[in-house]
Amino acid sequence: MLRQGALLALLALLPGSIAQVSEGFENGLDTAAWPTYAPDCSQGGSVALDSTQAHSGKNSVKVNGAGGYCGHIFFGTTKVPSGDIYVRTWLKASKALTDSHVTFITMPDAAQGAKKHLRIGGQSKILMYNRETDDATLPDLSPNGIAASKALPANAWQCFEYHLGPDGTVETWLNNVTIAGLTVKPGTANANAAQWQRSTVKPKPTAIYFGWESYGGDTNTFWYDDISVSSTRVGC
Numbered sequence: 001m002l003r004q005g006a007l008l009a010l011l012a013l014l015p016g017s018i019a020q021v022s023e024g025f026e027n028g029l030d031t032a033a034w035p036t037y038a039p040d041c042s043q044g045g046s047v048a049l050d051s052t053q054a055h056s057g058k059n060s061v062k063v064n065g066a067g068g069y070c071g072h073i074f075f076g077t078t079k080v081p082s083g084d085i086y087v088r089t090w091l092k093a094s095k096a097l098t099d100s101h102v103t104f105i106t107m108p109d110a111a112q113g114a115k116k117h118l119r120i121g122g123q124s125k126i127l128m129y130n131r132e133t134d135d136a137t138l139p140d141l142s143p144n145g146i147a148a149s150k151a152l153p154a155n156a157w158q159c160f161e162y163h164l165g166p167d168g169t170v171e172t173w174l175n176n177v178t179i180a181g182l183t184v185k186p187g188t189a190n191a192n193a194a195q196w197q198r199s200t201v202k203p204k205p206t207a208i209y210f211g212w213e214s215y216g217g218d219t220n221t222f223w224y225d226d227i228s229v230s231s232t233r234v235g236c
């Protein structure tokens with residue numbers, strides 16, 4: 001019995017069985033588990049539980065994002081698996097992405113250094129990643145790069161998923177369909193990832209925050225629901 005107990009205790013410590021997060025906010029927004037995040041300044045943005053919008057159940061989290069960098073606000077989790085990281089969120093944006101650069105998921109990235117982030121957002125009307133240290137985008141914002149990504153449909157719930165691998169792999173899916181332009185694998189050519197691959201930084205996020213940050217005047221309202229952070233892909 002003792003031995004079996006010890007084995008079970010050991011299994012519970014194995015990577016893959018820790019840092020799993022799955023939350024639909026049906027019991028509210030626990031601000032200890034889901035702290036707000038607005039580095040440097042916070043003017044105009046807000047995060048709140050919303051019982052009028054939901055992907056499933058009755059609740060979601062509503063982010064009112066204001067314009068300008070200081071209008072940013074996020075909420076999220078520091079429970080990030082070591083190794084492979086798979087994030088799935090259902091999200092709904094009230095407005096389509098414009099030509100301006102914005103972020104709706106930001107991750108403090110230990111690989112880039114203090115106060116630097118790996119960001120997921122939009123520019124040139126399509127979904128893209130941005131690496132704060134060198135401002136590289138994935139995909140390149142060339143006509144071919146833009147065509148290899150997708151727009152984010154507004155005013156309807158979308159299933160957004162991504163994978164960050166310890167080897168620098170990035171994979172992204174919208175409604176279970178791979179976004180080719182938002183995919184990078186070591187050793188695999190991606191003609192639209194020239195900017196991204198000029199650096200050897202392999203993202204190592206210490207937290208995952210959902211919200212809104214705008215570097216121009218764009219404002220938006222996002223709802224997030226049914227968030228999963230896991231070491232394996234959970235799907236939509």
Ligand SMILES: *[C@@H]1O[C@H](CO)[C@@H](O)[C@H](O)[C@H]1NC(C)=O
Binds near residue numbers: 176235236
């Ligand atoms: C998602 O896509 C994969 C392969 O592309 C497929 O096997 C799977 O059934 C899809 N899942 C859903 C929920 O559609």
